[in-house]
Amino acid sequence: MSITILGIESSCDDTSAAVIRDEYLLSNVMSNQDVHMKYGGVVPELASRAHQQNILPVVDRALKLAGVSLIDIDAIAFTRGPGLLGSLLVGTSFTKGLSIATGKPMVDVNHLQGHILSHFIKVPEKEINIQPAFPYLSLLVSGGHTQIVRVDSHSSFTVIGETIDDAVGEAFDKCAKIMGLGYPGGPVVDKLAKEGNKNAFKFAKPRVEGLNYSFSGVKTSLLYFLRDRVAENESFIEENKNDLCASFQSTLIEILMEKLVKASKITGINEITIAGGVSANSGLRDRVVLEGEERGWRTHIPEFRFTTDNAAMIAIAGYYKFLSGYKSSFDIVPVSRSMDYL
Numbered sequence: 001m002s003i004t005i006l007g008i009e010s011s012c013d014d015t016s017a018a019v020i021r022d023e024y025l026l027s028n029v030m031s032n033q034d035v036h037m038k039y040g041g042v043v044p045e046l047a048s049r050a051h052q053q054n055i056l057p058v059v060d061r062a063l064k065l066a067g068v069s070l071i072d073i074d075a076i077a078f079t080r081g082p083g084l085l086g087s088l089l090v091g092t093s094f095t096k097g098l099s100i101a102t103g104k105p106m107v108d109v110n111h112l113q114g115h116i117l118s119h120f121i122k123v124p125e126k127e128i129n130i131q132p133a134f135p136y137l138s139l140l141v142s143g144g145h146t147q148i149v150r151v152d153s154h155s156s157f158t159v160i161g162e163t164i165d166d167a168v169g170e171a172f173d174k175c176a177k178i179m180g181l182g183y184p185g186g187p188v189v190d191k192l193a194k195e196g197n198k199n200a201f202k203f204a205k206p207r208v209e210g211l212n213y214s215f216s217g218v219k220t221s222l223l224y225f226l227r228d229r230v231a232e233n234e235s236f237i238e239e240n241k242n243d244l245c246a247s248f249q250s251t252l253i254e255i256l257m258e259k260l261v262k263a264s265k266i267t268g269i270n271e272i273t274i275a276g277g278v279s280a281n282s283g284l285r286d287r288v289v290l291e292g293e294e295r296g297w298r299t300h301i302p303e304f305r306f307t308t309d310n311a312a313m314i315a316i317a318g319y320y321k322f323l324s325g326y327k328s329s330f331d332i333v334p335v336s337r338s339m340d341y342l
């Protein structure tokens with residue numbers, strides 16, 4: 001018997017709905033919120049309001065594109081957290097309403113598990129859909145998180161390393177902000193870095209024990225470096241922006257890779273995946289593939305549309321939870337902070 005899941009994601013500034021049937025993606029609709037651009041970051045109240053505006057049309061479109069109606073859905077998966085509370089409340093309340101109206105069960109999903117399990121989404125147009133084998137390591141790199149997670153099954157996640165301060169996505173965003181490149185910073189830094197020399201400038205790398213990360217120092221190192229150079233030449237950033245982006249990005253990738261390689265050595269796991277918004281970075285993607293070839297890893301690089309926040313990943317994570325018999329109770333509430341990996 002097939003199982004059809006409607007997924008809803010509203011943790012930050014993207015409203016998204018997707019339909020998955022037995023791991024196969026039938027639709028994945030997104031509505032991005034341009035309203036935050038002029039503020040240089042996500043404004044929580046504006047995000048909640050935009051979710052409220054977008055959620056019904058987005059869900060309606062996802063169902064239509066998938067060619068299914070609510071009657072065909074077995075469960076509604078939604079993001080419980082972590083994320084912005086006001087944004088999460090919109091998705092959670094919407095799901096509760098839909099659930100009570102249709103009699104379909106709800107399945108709450110940890111947003112981070114969604115990113116980590118996004119590699120299991122099968123795309124009907126692809127002849128072969130390769131999924132990771134357990135156990136595998138996930139380098140989860142997003143705007144709010146930087147972790148190395150050991151994944152033993154669809155429901156067993158162990159964080160073996162994580163940032164002790166900023167997330168790597170924040171470092172990308174901050175770099176763009178300091179250089180006046182707009183928000184979100186990752187995609188623009190990535191684009192400019194392609195035209196620059198990654199060896200042009202050097203930034204201090206942190207020394208952190210074990211498999212943990214730190215990104216606040218490298219961010220400050222860029223800030224002070226630019227402050228001094230701009231004092232000598234006010235056009236310094238404009239004249240060197242490609243090299244600056246290439247060098248800064250390369251430092252971040254070095255930091256990420258050093259611990260990922262170490263994690264693989266310590267655990268003996270050569271099945272390696274990357275996930276989250278920063279896994280869209282072309283430099284990181286190339287580097288993981290290259291490192292994998294040298295080290296005999298089986299690497300899994302996600303499709304671009306499954307890297308940044310999307311409901312397909314919430315639907316696939318919800319699918320496995322539902323398959324195991326899990327259903328949320330009606331008194332479920334969103335959680336803004338990181339939840340334990342259950």
Ligand code: KG4
Pocket residue numbers: 012141142143144145168169170172173184185186187190276277278279280281282307308309
């Ligand atoms: O996973 P995501 O969409 O949201 C969170 O769960 O945080 O990640 C967003 C982060 C932002 O920091 C954004 O700048 C970064 O992902 N990002 C990138 C790229 N595309 C998005 N960072 C580097 N290179 C990219 N191409």
Ligand code: ZN
Pocket residue numbers: 111115142143276277308309
């Ligand atoms: Zn995310």
